[in-house]
Amino acid sequence: MNLLEKLDAAAAARKSLLPNGVGAFGIPIEEIYSATEARIGDRRVLLLGTNNYLGLTFAPECIRAAHEAIDKEGTGTTGSRMANGSYFGHRALEREFAEFYQCGFGIVFTTGYQANLGTISGLVGPGDTVLIDGDSHASIYDGCILSGADIIRFKHNDMVDMEKRLRRLGDRVETTLIIAEGIYSMLGDQAPLAEIVKLKNAYNCILLLDEAHSLGVLGETGQGLVEKTGLLKEVDFITGTFSKSLCSIGGFCVSNHPQLEQLRYISHPYIFTASPSPATIASTRAALVLLSKGSDLRMQLWNNCTQLYSQLKETGYLLGPDPGPVIAAILDTPQQALQLWQSLLEHNIYVNLILPPAAPEGKSLVRCSVNAAHTPEQIKYVGDTFSKLYNTI
Amino acid sequence: MTESNYDEIMQLLCDRLSGLTNSDAQITPETNMISQLSIDSIKLLNLIMEIEDTFDVSIPINALTDIHTVRELADLVHKIKSAS
Incomplete structure (x- = not known):
């Protein structure tokens, strides 16, 4: 089989799962109306499949900051952080992230994916070990592979x-990096951070926590699981993304270890890419202010989460163990999941479809992402529609 | 590690792979796990965790890059177990 035939085989396998040619993956959004509504085809749909947890995509403060940055600094930096791509805003955002997490050091990356790639591959290398949760995000797996370290998984x-x-690692624990996530993206459950910290200290390892889905969502000021559990000082490195609660694109790592600064000189995903555009940095800085002061947004978000989680659970859907902004209905077969996904779209609700092997344990997921901008009426409509469709799958 | 241990590893792999695949194909040491048994990546990673527990060893998943056949996997496990 040549290279192109391999791709044809993959395309055929994908088609066999999606016989009607429905574009569940990469669905075209024709128009975006607000943080909760868009047009798909000729339907005005409710968006329940975004990561816009605080609903800030149209926040006037962020839009104004982005406009001003474009006017003053242009559309792009056209260069690496290592060369000409470190503007005032990039450095300011790094300080602001470090202050937000009460840490000494912070680095901004061009995407959240690259934040994990660049941090992990900068911290460990061949001969070291990474111990990762089995349900880790692809950016964590890819960062580990890029590092060349030995990768050991533990059960989720x-x-x-x-x-x-x-x-089992014996003396190798000395050069072991443990990696966990604040909220896991598939089932929306949280890491048992207190127990992880206990083991990390007992074995004297380094701990990295990815707060991608928990930033803005957990804790009084939205720091994430570290704040909710009061364990901020116990975590060595925190990574996260701008593309969820902060509503732009980019990523960060913060730490109290001064060695974090060395990543600027050794981390390829940091060096060999253009830095984030001025507008991206400006809107992220404005969003970080809103996020840290956004306890009212978090309250609205959690009201929505608990309302939808409870209704789906009462209806009989099998869900992840923790209520939260990621609410995944777990289904036995891809066909059931596809049918539910399609029916929801016919009822003008867009959610995410996740099929094996991306979904855990061979199951399929219909995943909702709730946000603070959803009205109680919208959440009720989604819950009622799930209930109505329960007996059809 | 002895020859009988190697046989034990091979037997365990064949038994577990047969439970993971929908294929009726006879599993032999030369069976290609990906192209012949269509074992997806997550199932293979979970199998590795089970092997780690059975033989009390650490098997880095990046060591699987060059592993295609059941024999190659058995050789890897045997090598790691022998060194532990």
């Missing part, structure tokens, strides 16, 4: 399993 959120694997 299973601390007995994690300790067993730490023990």
